[in-house]
Amino acid sequence: MDTFSEHRFTSQDGLSLYYRTYGPQRSHHLPVLCLPGLTRNADDFHGLAERLGESRQVISLDYRGRGRSSYDPSPKNYQPRTYLEDIRHLLTIVGVHRVIVVGTSMGGLLAMGLGVIIPSTLAGVILNDIGPEFGTGISRIFAYAGIDRPMPDWENAAREFRRVFKNTIFQTDDDMNSAIRATWREESDGMLHVNWDIRIVEPLTKKQPLPDMWKLFRSLRRLPVLALRGEISEILDPETLHRMAAEHDGLTHVDVKQTGHAPSMNEPESVKAINDFLENF
Secondary structure, eight states: OOSEEEEEEEOTTSOEEEEEEESOSSOSSOOEEEEOOTTOOGGGGHHHHHHHTTTSOEEEEOOTTBTTSOOOSSGGGOSHHHHHHHHHHHHHHHTOSSEEEEEETHHHHHHHHHHHHSGGGEEEEEEESOOSSOOTHHHHHHHHHTOOOOBSSHHHHHHHHHHHTTTOOOSSHHHHHHHHHHHEEEOTTSOEEESBOGGGGTGGGSOOOOOOHHHHHHTTTTSOEEEEEETTOSSSOHHHHHHHHHHOTTEEEEEETTOOSOOOSOSHHHHHHHHHHHTTO
16 A cells, blocks of 8 residues: 655646655644755655654655656756745645755755745754765766666666665665665666756756855754764765754764765664654654
């Protein structure tokens, strides 16, 4: 039996976007919004959402150009300002006025952006292996995100996944298989293609100055924040996490042993940290 419901909504510029919901629509616990990484989608949060959905509503989104959402005809729209508007539109549609955001990688950066544009909506934030500064692994992410790598079958897809994400350790084979199935999808040519529009990296390759990411992080200063870090992450360095803790008195942080970018959040230390954090909501 499915533990979630599938939905679609139309973005402000007419794209059909996919999201799913878990758990009761009404609960005395605050709802959770799950925001995936650059190339990822709602499938990454299935294990977490099933657990949390026992007592609260959980909403997971496929950004435009990912998963089951429509691809944008204009690649210039693959940028944070557009994603934030899509998220704000989604929250309005589902009638959520206060929410806890779980953001993996880019999803955590968008959580910081929400702290700027709709601060009263955020009740708390879980940052999964992301901070205001990026380690050396960011260039590797941009490189693989911009290339389709068709695979003839799932066995080859699994081999490629283990090559690209060699530092990501899963607790179970089911967790790994779920991540692989979220990375590719079968298309009409019978091949498995990456499950995102490879043009999502085009705006990222343009030489434009980045906003002050520490300023974005400080938008969360008055909120409870949990930061998860993969012990061998190439994205969130220990020094960045230390500075985050120094700048945010309400930040709790946990290292997830023997994994890199990004923890699945099904690891025992992640489960405990998230459960403890959400007890206050």
